[in-house]
Amino acid sequence: MHAGPKTVALTFDDGPSPVYTAQVLELLHRYGVPATFFMIGENVEEHPDVLRQVAAAGHSVGNHTWTHPDLGRLTRGEVRSEIERTGDLIARIGRIQPPTVFRAPGGFFTRATFAVCAELGLRPISWSVDPVDWSNPGTDTIIGRVLRHTRTGSIVLEHDGCLGPIVPGGPADRSQTVAALAYYLPRLIDAGYRFTSIAPVK
Numbered sequence: 001m002h003a004g005p006k007t008v009a010l011t012f013d014d015g016p017s018p019v020y021t022a023q024v025l026e027l028l029h030r031y032g033v034p035a036t037f038f039m040i041g042e043n044v045e046e047h048p049d050v051l052r053q054v055a056a057a058g059h060s061v062g063n064h065t066w067t068h069p070d071l072g073r074l075t076r077g078e079v080r081s082e083i084e085r086t087g088d089l090i091a092r093i094g095r096i097q098p099p100t101v102f103r104a105p106g107g108f109f110t111r112a113t114f115a116v117c118a119e120l121g122l123r124p125i126s127w128s129v130d131p132v133d134w135s136n137p138g139t140d141t142i143i144g145r146v147l148r149h150t151r152t153g154s155i156v157l158e159h160d161g162c163l164g165p166i167v168p169g170g171p172a173d174r175s176q177t178v179a180a181l182a183y184y185l186p187r188l189i190d191a192g193y194r195f196t197s198i199a200p201v202k
């Protein structure tokens with residue numbers, strides 16, 4: 001990402017979440033930081049109000065497929081359906097322009113996925129800093145990985161949501177992600193970093 005010296009982008013995948021997205025929004029608001037949320041269609045359908053909160057706060061919303069499948073196992077038609085349906089829903093529910101950025105689940109972009117993105121006018125977006133927060137490796141581990149690897153142009157991958165029920169300590173528990181963000185965000189700011197969303201909301 002090229003947005004000037006010491007400028008980075010925070011991205012949050014797999015939401016919207018009825019619990020953790022609001023906590024992430026609160027922290028971003030406290031520090032006046034924009035971010036990009038790559039949302040799953042099924043979760044948008046379940047939690048439409050959370051998408052609206054993200055959009056109302058001025059953050060960017062990206063497309064992250066409808067069911068978070070392994071795109072390598074789908075036909076090109078199925079890939080298109082996963083992506084198109086999600087973009088339509090985000091625009092309709094969020095009352096915003098359809099997303100212009102797309103991230104493949106797991107970052108597994110296939111040839112068909114790139115072709116569909118081109119057809120739909122979507123920019124494929126990967127990441128460069130991956131704290132593997134989705135595996136709940138411990139708040140300190142997430143903090144260490146983010147602070148060690150973030151530099152000018154970084155796209156940081158985090159997860160505010162997940163598919164499936166939220167059980168404390170379970171795979172959908174994103175409290176480590178939130179606690180880590182609360183710690184490293186002010187430290188990145190103190191270190192002179194600025195933040196940008198990947199595709200500004202129009």
Ligand SMILES: [Zn+2]
Pocket residue numbers: 013014064068104105106
């Ligand atoms: Zn994902």
